[in-house]
Amino acid sequence: MHLSRMARExxxxxxxxxxxxxxxxxAGRLVHAGGAHWCAELEIWSFKATGNSNPTMSELWRSLEKDVP
Incomplete structure (x- = not known):
């Protein structure tokens, strides 16, 4: 079950x-819990082996590269 659905229920x-x-x-189905001190900035880093030639991994990697600022 999806986490937001569990919270809504x-x-x-x-x-x-x-x-x-x-x-x-x-839509008002969810609200923030607590105050601003409950919020956190999150930075996500992605790594892959340079020799990985798996087609699914290559497609994922290309999609990630499109979103790099």
């Missing part, structure tokens, strides 16, 4: 990237 709270919860927040 009363199973507790969940941590989600705000971008993944935008629609739920806008």
């Amino acid at each position: 009363g199973y507790g709270i969940c941590w989600l990237p705000e971008s993944a919860a935008q629609d739920e927040l806008a």
